[in-house]
Amino acid sequence: MISKGFNFPKLNCIVVIDADFSGRGYDLRTTEKNIQLYHQLSGRAGRFSSQSLVVYQTLTPNDGTLNELIENRSEKLLENELLLREKNKLPPFIRLVAIIISSKNREISFQGAREIKNKLKEINDIEVLGPVDSPLLKIKKNFRSRLLIKFNNRFFMQKKIIKVLNGLKISSKIKLTVDVDPINFA
DSSP: OTTSSOOOTTOOEEEESSOOOOGGGSBTTHHHHHHHHHHHHHHHHTSSOSOOEEEEOOSOTTOHHHHHHHTTOHHHHHHHHHHHHHHTTOTTSEEEEEEEEEESSHHHHHHHHHHHHHHHTTSTTEEEEEEEEEEEEEETTEEEEEEEEEEETTSOOHHHHHHHHHTOOOOTTEEEEEEESOSBOO
C-alpha cells in the first residue's frame, strides 16, 4: 500500500514483513517484482529525510538476492537472475506453454491431463512436465490439473502442439485452457 503512490512526509522507517524471494514457483517475475517494490519502498522512506531506515524481516537472512538488494546492486541481481534462468532452462532461453485441465471431478481432471500428456509425447523436441495439481487447485467448483510444455526457442513447436490439441477427442466433462508464454503458474 505504501509503495503505490501515497505520500507520507514524516515517514522515515519501513518494515518489510516476509521479505523472502522464493516466489513459491508461481511467477517467473517474482525477483524483478520484489526488486521494484523494495526500491519504491526505500524511496518512500527517504523522500524527505536523509536519515531513513528500511528493515527486512526474512526467514533466509543469508539469501544472496536480498543481500544484493540491501547493498543496492540491482544490476548484479538481474545478471544473477538471467544466469539462473539459463541454468534452469527457463524463459527467455526456452519457450513454455501451460495447459490447464479443469473439471468438476478431480480425478477426471487428472486423468484428462495424463491422456493429453501421452498424446503430446508424440511430438519430438518438447518436454512435457506434469500432470500436477494446479497451485490454485479449485476455482468456481472446478478442480484444475496442469501440464507445462518446454521447448527450445529455435524450433517452431506451437503449430505442432496446436495440431495435437485440436485433434484430441476431449470429454465434455473437462475444459482445456492453453497459455502460451505463461508468466505465472497459478
